[in-house]
């Protein structure tokens with residue numbers, strides 16, 4: 425059989441400053457885990473929300489999960505650009521996320537408050553990750569994570585404002 429389909433993914437040694445940092449890679453994996461789990465929860469609430477605020481919550485969560493879906497790709501591809509493999513087992517992400525699954529569906533108000541809390545938690549962890557990237561001499565990763573922190577803080581504000 426041809427050799428063309430036999431490449432097994434492996435990490436690369438990249439010469440870019442900071443690229444070899446396992447701390448930066450771990451910070452990106454945490455960001456990826458948080459984003460992936462929050463993506464799923466946001467979409468689950470988008471599907472299941474009911475009540476008088478169905479349409480605004482359904483619409484807001486659609487905008488948010490669309491952003492989260494794109495962010496997952498950006499964060500994973502940043503890992504690859506730095507020479508690291510991206511996670512490939514879902515359980516590796518769920519155990520590393522700072523977001524908890526709910527055992528039962530909350531009310532519409534509960535969904536909005538839960539997502540606001542989650543976005544704040546992700547933004548807080550991202551601030552630590554930004555420090556790791558900056559101290560590791562990787563302003564490109566720091567910039568990506570800073571942009572993500574801004575998005576999560578804005579999302580938390582919109583959700584808090586909806587819940588009032």
Ligand SMILES: [Fe+2]
Nearest residue numbers: 470471482486
């Ligand atoms: Fe939808």
